[in-house]
Amino acid sequence: MILNYVLKNFKRRKVRTILMVLSLMVSTGLIVAMSATVETVRRSNVDLLSSSIGRYDLSVTKKDTSADPFVDINRTAPALTGADPLIVDVFPRLVSDVDLSANGETATATMIARKPEETVGQIDVVSGTLSFENNGMALFESTAEAFGVDIGDEIDVAYSFPRPRVEGEATVVGISQRQVVGRFPVNAIIRQTGVVGLQVSDGLIMDFDQVQSWLGLTGRAGSLIGLVEPELYEAGNAEQAALTVREVVVNVQNTLGEDFNYSLDKAAILDQSSEAFLVLQALINTYGLMAFGVVGLLIHTLVMTNVQEQRREMAVLRILGSQRNLLFAMVMVEVAVIGLIGVAFGIVLGQILTQYAVIPFIEYQMSQAGLNVTIQPAVSLAVILPAVISAFAVLFVSALKPAQDASKTKVMYAINPGVADNIQLEDLEELRVQRPNLRFFVIGLVMMFTVTLVLGLDIVSTLGNPSLEATIFLLAILLMVLGLGLVFLIITRPLERLVLLITGLFSPRLTYFARRNVGRSNKRNALISLLVLFSGVLPSFLATQNAIDTANIETDVKLDMGAPIELIVFTRFSEPELASLDWLQPSFLQSDLGQVEGVERTVGLTHEYTAGISDAVDMRSGSVDLQGVVGDLNEVLFGEMIIFTAGDESALTRIQTEDQAIIISEGLANHLAVPLGGTIKLRGEGLDHLEEFTVIGIVRRLPGFDNFGRIRSQAQNGSTAFVSLDAFHRMSTNPKVALPDANDPVLDRVLATVSPGADVNDVDSALRGEYGFRNRIFTRVAEVRLQQAQDERLQTQLFLIVLTLISFTTAVFGVFAVIYVTIYSRRLEIGMMKAVGSRKWELTGMLIVESIAMTVSAALAGVVAGAVMGYTFAYINNVTSQRPMIFAVDTTVMPFVLIMVVIASIIGTVFSARRIVKYKAIEILRM
Amino acid sequence: MNEPIISVDNIHKSYLMGKDAVPALRGVSLDIQQGDFVCLMGPSGSGKTTLLNIIGGLDEPSRGHIVIGGENLVALSEDELARLRLHQMGFIFQNYNLLANFTAFENVEAPMVLARVGRKERKERSTALLEKVGLGDRGHHYPSELSGGQQQRVAIARALANDPPILIGDEMTGDLDSETGFAIMRLIQELNEDGMTIVFVTHDPRMATFAGKVVNLRDGKLLNELPADEISQMEMVAHDS
Numbered sequence A: 001m002i003l004n005y006v007l008k009n010f011k012r013r014k015v016r017t018i019l020m021v022l023s024l025m026v027s028t029g030l031i032v033a034m035s036a037t038v039e040t041v042r043r044s045n046v047d048l049l050s051s052s053i054g055r056y057d058l059s060v061t062k063k064d065t066s067a068d069p070f071v072d073i074n075r076t077a078p079a080l081t082g083a084d085p086l087i088v089d090v091f092p093r094l095v096s097d098v099d100l101s102a103n104g105e106t107a108t109a110t111m112i113a114r115k116p117e118e119t120v121g122q123i124d125v126v127s128g129t130l131s132f133e134n135n136g137m138a139l140f141e142s143t144a145e146a147f148g149v150d151i152g153d154e155i156d157v158a159y160s161f162p163r164p165r166v167e168g169e170a171t172v173v174g175i176s177q178r179q180v181v182g183r184f185p186v187n188a189i190i191r192q193t194g195v196v197g198l199q200v201s202d203g204l205i206m207d208f209d210q211v212q213s214w215l216g217l218t219g220r221a222g223s224l225i226g227l228v229e230p231e232l233y234e235a236g237n238a239e240q241a242a243l244t245v246r247e248v249v250v251n252v253q254n255t256l257g258e259d260f261n262y263s264l265d266k267a268a269i270l271d272q273s274s275e276a277f278l279v280l281q282a283l284i285n286t287y288g289l290m291a292f293g294v295v296g297l298l299i300h301t302l303v304m305t306n307v308q309e310q311r312r313e314m315a316v317l318r319i320l321g322s323q324r325n326l327l328f329a330m331v332m333v334e335v336a337v338i339g340l341i342g343v344a345f346g347i348v349l350g351q352i353l354t355q356y357a358v359i360p361f362i363e364y365q366m367s368q369a370g371l372n373v374t375i376q377p378a379v380s381l382a383v384i385l386p387a388v389i390s391a392f393a394v395l396f397v398s399a400l401k402p403a404q405d406a407s408k409t410k411v412m413y414a415i416n417p418g419v420a421d422n423i424q425l426e427d428l429e430e431l432r433v434q435r436p437n438l439r440f441f442v443i444g445l446v447m448m449f450t451v452t453l454v455l456g457l458d459i460v461s462t463l464g465n466p467s468l469e470a471t472i473f474l475l476a477i478l479l480m481v482l483g484l485g486l487v488f489l490i491i492t493r494p495l496e497r498l499v500l501l502i503t504g505l506f507s508p509r510l511t512y513f514a515r516r517n518v519g520r521s522n523k524r525n526a527l528i529s530l531l532v533l534f535s536g537v538l539p540s541f542l543a544t545q546n547a548i549d550t551a552n553i554e555t556d557v558k559l560d561m562g563a564p565i566e567l568i569v570f571t572r573f574s575e576p577e578l579a580s581l582d583w584l585q586p587s588f589l590q591s592d593l594g595q596v597e598g599v600e601r602t603v604g605l606t607h608e609y610t611a612g613i614s615d616a617v618d619m620r621s622g623s624v625d626l627q628g629v630v631g632d633l634n635e636v637l638f639g640e641m642i643i644f645t646a647g648d649e650s651a652l653t654r655i656q657t658e659d660q661a662i663i664i665s666e667g668l669a670n671h672l673a674v675p676l677g678g679t680i681k682l683r684g685e686g687l688d689h690l691e692e693f694t695v696i697g698i699v700r701r702l703p704g705f706d707n708f709g710r711i712r713s714q715a716q717n718g719s720t721a722f723v724s725l726d727a728f729h730r731m732s733t734n735p736k737v738a739l740p741d742a743n744d745p746v747l748d749r750v751l752a753t754v755s756p757g758a759d760v761n762d763v764d765s766a767l768r769g770e771y772g773f774r775n776r777i778f779t780r781v782a783e784v785r786l787q788q789a790q791d792e793r794l795q796t797q798l799f800l801i802v803l804t805l806i807s808f809t810t811a812v813f814g815v816f817a818v819i820y821v822t823i824y825s826r827r828l829e830i831g832m833m834k835a836v837g838s839r840k841w842e843l844t845g846m847l848i849v850e851s852i853a854m855t856v857s858a859a860l861a862g863v864v865a866g867a868v869m870g871y872t873f874a875y876i877n878n879v880t881s882q883r884p885m886i887f888a889v890d891t892t893v894m895p896f897v898l899i900m901v902v903i904a905s906i907i908g909t910v911f912s913a914r915r916i917v918k919y920k921a922i923e924i925l926r927m
Numbered sequence B: 001m002n003e004p005i006i007s008v009d010n011i012h013k014s015y016l017m018g019k020d021a022v023p024a025l026r027g028v029s030l031d032i033q034q035g036d037f038v039c040l041m042g043p044s045g046s047g048k049t050t051l052l053n054i055i056g057g058l059d060e061p062s063r064g065h066i067v068i069g070g071e072n073l074v075a076l077s078e079d080e081l082a083r084l085r086l087h088q089m090g091f092i093f094q095n096y097n098l099l100a101n102f103t104a105f106e107n108v109e110a111p112m113v114l115a116r117v118g119r120k121e122r123k124e125r126s127t128a129l130l131e132k133v134g135l136g137d138r139g140h141h142y143p144s145e146l147s148g149g150q151q152q153r154v155a156i157a158r159a160l161a162n163d164p165p166i167l168i169g170d171e172m173t174g175d176l177d178s179e180t181g182f183a184i185m186r187l188i189q190e191l192n193e194d195g196m197t198i199v200f201v202t203h204d205p206r207m208a209t210f211a212g213k214v215v216n217l218r219d220g221k222l223l224n225e226l227p228a229d230e231i232s233q234m235e236m237v238a239h240d241s
């Protein structure tokens, strides 16, 4: 009988029922899709991550001090296989840097010699066939392009045999090594994923056996790689998997002994990534909670309306003798049926979304990043169950109050509805409260305060459990959003007035009616406002940050690079004697870089030498990173970003020639309390090596040099200071040793400008062509970087819009439901308005203005709240990093939010009002 | 005699209940002159409300004509009917039907807003009207803060907002105690004395005494058109109750 009654109710209130089912379906669907995505990605994660480092679990090489740098396959491979039952496969490899030459070009590349039966990684053939006949090779696509070679062309490969390093001494570079040169045809041009790491951009793959016989290394390999049981990673806990792999390697080490190096890059990277996954999972859980919260509110409202409408009927049932339990059960069953249908469809929707939208999108993103992976969707019970359980929990909670209300129905409703229906005293009170709800405001403040405490006191990080930390952190963010939302709810009132003021300009009459209804119906108003507001905060926050980032890209790039062109030398060594093998000579500036087309002015900077620094009498002291300047920095730096606290830019020119002059940071000047023109003492290499310098400039900010700054505590140990090249040599050399030659290599950074009229892209490729193959010089062109950064921004923006769309989907349902209920509950009024002589379009218009005023003001409040949060974060960020910041307003997501809200209100209103407005006045009044 | 302000000519009205047509009015003709004070009476289900709604332009007859102020309602579109109601009629309902979110003052003002009356004039007239119904000091109160009688007075003031020539009321004293009911009727009577045409429905014979003319309905027909034996039968019923 209950079910029968419930089904009849569904028929009677189709729209409401459909709304509930739809909102449940969409939210369940979204959450299932998101969880499934995370699960899917987590499963493919092993593949994905290991692609960037090579998809094997461990590799074993000889130590470089070992007398024989090669691994004896016959002895070691069985030992490795037998070391741990989890090791399922072992392959020999020889991976080494080789020199390639073809078509008059020479370059370094990585040779990978491997067995054809090796299964590690994925090779996609671009052209030719993947075979190693005739001693052929498979050449990486980028390498083939760089050399301009094609299938069938031959390439010279020069292999240098490694020499064992003497223990305790550095490798000596440049002395003659035994070299073998061979000429091999290109059989295939390929792309690889996971055969070796992504950082290997130039390379070739050859047959292991052929290379063995070419180099005369019978029975020996450069390394052995091992694969472990793949199921190890299926378990779901990356950290656990990584630790297990480590166990395996410990066993291997025990078996093979100390003469070997072991690497477990994959386990290491998985280990690091596991935390990121926890965060992702927590994010989705949090989002899911929020989405279900919105749905819960919505269902609560609709069911409550149902109950109120059925009051008389229920009262009659009571008179006829039905128990309270029955009335309670009626409401619960109704919601349960809706839940069953909505959640079932939601699961299907989630699966469809995962399969046809999310997975293809991820695959596309991966392929953009150069990874070719096929992802298997994983929609398992474990993914679905949490969503289902939380959906029903929310449903239960939101139906509880209405069901209780129903069971408490008094028989009076049937006998004298006039009395029972009359507005109660509390409602009256609410009607009177026209000022914004202060209670919400205070609750919001308390929430935010809690968040600040939790984050500020860093309590979370003491918990020690990363997944717990991530969850708490996200809950704190959520709480922050809620708190901020509640605080900003207070401005929805003035914003409502503003919106009504604007609509009043267009249609004073419609606005007259809307104004009164918006301003004075508190309960629903707050509900709809909160729904929209909360949905607006997060997207607006992210969008504001993005806008600020975008506006500051140029500043950031300029501050980061310092000049239009930057070359950085990455040395292989930490010892200065060896590092000088990589450093550049001052003559490089004119005779080498200066010759590249499109490069105009050049300035070189020496590596940093850390010297002691103090005031003239040693009262205050610290240390400073000295850099010698070769060339006039004023000619290359982005001048508009330079700020001198004392002195001016001319100091940058003078520093080249003034031998006892120094330019220091504001922070250091404050710390030492020396003014412009004051004297400081530097303590250089060796003993009793003291020299006095005159401060000719004090810098607050210098583009390209992070460590000139104004923060005193940071400057005390480790701010940068400029001196001339001669002074640099003097200070960094022990007085007992001869000074280095003026043209000795010391430069590890070069700044330059682009000649006027030169195409930056041409300059960029010219630089990379010139220096890209010479290892360890990294070139950047500011304008090209700027372009790339801007392209990335566009993608972020797109992502943000998708995010907004998702977070507003539930809100739109909320808007729909609230408007629907509002209109339905006000039908008498509408009937009256009709009787008095208002027309259909006037009524619809009034209702539209009303809902636009409510939703747009809430959306605006949400946007403002998010923006305030964004600005605050950005401001704090920039203050601590001492960067100037351009404040920017987001122009995509925020208008998008507003437009979405307006459209949702209009459609929601027209849709909900369409029936009631069509009725004749007397029909409505008789309802 | 003048042209009647309301002229009802042989009106029929049936409601469709599923497949069956339920007749509510079966050929009613009635002329009401400007300044008349007409009371519709009759047993429950006799068609009083139906007739009143048709006169008020809220409902249309299935057959027959109704002319108000020279305009044939049957020929009017829905929007034209709305305009007619706005300017020619004032409505008073049994359950007041005030706008809950509007103060008494704003309730009175609402029809003027719809009729595009200027703000200043609205204010003057609303104040005057509330004054007239004896609620001059209650303008800023919400309906929920007023008694039933006071609410009905606001409804009357609202009905007068656009100075309509005709006032229509269905059981407007039905929810009130007799003392308050009488007070309301005396107010209506004053309006009638100022020249307003009034048509109202009541069950209460004491309220009917205010009217200048009582029209009796029975089974969808005017009583004087019914055979005499049916009339006496009906009167007996009236005496019993």
Ligand SMILES: Nc1ncnc2c1ncn2[C@@H]1O[C@H](COP(=O)(O)OP(=O)(O)OP(=O)(O)O)[C@@H](O)[C@H]1O
Pocket: B015, B016, B017, B022, B023, B024, B042, B043, B044, B045, B046, B047, B048, B049, B050, B051
């Ligand atoms: N919307 C409707 N649908 C079907 N029948 C209706 C409808 N409205 C009225 N009727 C029928 O028309 C007849 C006249 O109804 P009406 O409401 O005019 O009576 P009444 O004289 O006002 O009665 P009461 O004194 O009880 O208010 C009744 O038989 C009623 O059943």
Ligand SMILES: [Mg+2]
Pocket: B048, B049, B050
């Ligand atoms: Mg009636």
